[in-house]
Amino acid sequence: MKRQWLWMIIFIAFLPMLIFRDFTPDNEARYLLIADEALRNGHFFSFTLHGEPYADKPPFYFWLVMLFRVLMGHHSMLALSMLSLLPAAAIIRVMNGWAKRSMTNRNLDTAMLMLFTTAYFAGAAIVVRMDMLMCLFIVLALCSFWRLYTARHAIRSEQWLMGLWLFMALFTKGPLGLLIPLVVSIAFIIWKRRLTDLARLWNWRTWVVLAIGCAIWFGMTYHESGGDYLYNLVFHQTVDRGIDSFHHAHPFYYYMISIWYEWLPWSLLIVGGMIMVIIRRTPIDEVQQFFLCAVLSTLVLLSCVSSKLQIYLLPAFPFAIYLTAYLFTIFKDEKWVSVTIGIPQSLLVLTFPGLFAARHFVDSPVLSMPLVMVAAALLTCFSAAALYWLTVRKSPDRSIRIMAYGVLTTVFVAGWAMPMINPYLAQ
Secondary structure (H helix, E strand, O other): OOOHHHHHHHHHHHHHHHHOOOOOOOOOHHHHHHHHHHHHHHHOOEEEEEEEEEEEEEEEEEEEEEEEHHHHOOOHHHHHHHHHHHHHHHHHHHHHHHHHHOOOOHHHHHHHHHHHOOOHHHHOOOOOOOHHHHHHHHHHHHHHHHHHHHHOOHHHHHHHHHHHHHHHHHHHOOOOHHHHHHHHHHHHHHHHOHHHHHHHHHOOOHHHHHHHHHHHHHHHHHHHHHHOOOOHHHHHHHHHHHHOOOOOOOOOOOOHHHHHHOOOHHHHHHHHHHHHHHOOOOOOOOHHHHHHHHHHHHHHHHHHHHEHHHHHHHHHHHHHHHHHHHHHHOOOHHHHHHHHHHHHHHHHHOHHHHHHOOOOOOOOOOOOHHHHEEEEEHOOOOHHHHHHHHHHHOHHHHHHHHHHHHHHHHHHHHHOHHEEEEHHHOO
């Protein structure tokens, strides 16, 4: 199938959800209130929520929310969701261009389908949050690093550009936007024993862009709200949350548990592939070595940070999926591959029977909604078809694609049910 058709299928699958879903009363509604208060107060670098200082997030995403509010006269779910869906699509474009020399077009298409049907990536692609936008800037920064790493001579334009992407990641979500690319890149050059190239890969031009951007940002913040707000932004929301978090504190092994449901339905295949390539020391392309390093070093970094949320792991998703699609061509004939694909499919076959049974034990009108039941039935049917192609027709590649189309179809049908579901989400 031509890639433009895949893009159309994905966009159509998500469209009803973007049109009919209401803003969630917690995070999404909070961001809208912050933007509204900033517009009323004429503030652009410091924010408040119900009149109280809100230094939890940098300004850039709020600027975009404020811009849409001014242009449209109201907060549009469809428009604001594009701030997540379009960056998700841009991540795919960057990753496809990055990996095309080591992967076939079919592998790239499979990776694209897998990434858009990974549980938390699909969720992050439609919610009104800044995480997907930060993820895009991180991927762009690491892609610039890769161009510098593989170049024979210093590329000045890329050094300036890398600084820009790093600052935008920092300016969109906070310190993880800078820390993740820094840790990933240093871990990789240590692995490749190229520490002597550190000054060229993290050149003064990159740091100048970061320094100038932060100086303007912090200076304008101090001008608007003074030293207390700036201290809260720079130290309390960064150092304190990283070392001894007052918010979202979890143990170091938190992500070792969350990856199993964050990466569904591909989590077993992703983890299995990384384990196999490590314990067997399987030779892989250098691009894929970098992807493996990106996943592992991001996991280690986030595990060391005190404040943890599932969505923080989002920047590792593209690298995990594209590495898995590459490794699939190496290991596809091995039994463990079929097992790691088949177990989630076997569980998803039970979606409709499980929903039907749950109606007798859980008092929730949502479970009895016709469109919800249709969505569950479709997921069961697609899962059964995927399992058939895996076990009977012995085609893991076709099985993965059928499963991905099943997830997209389920999202499409469930999107039409959102007008009926929205009142229960607000409770």
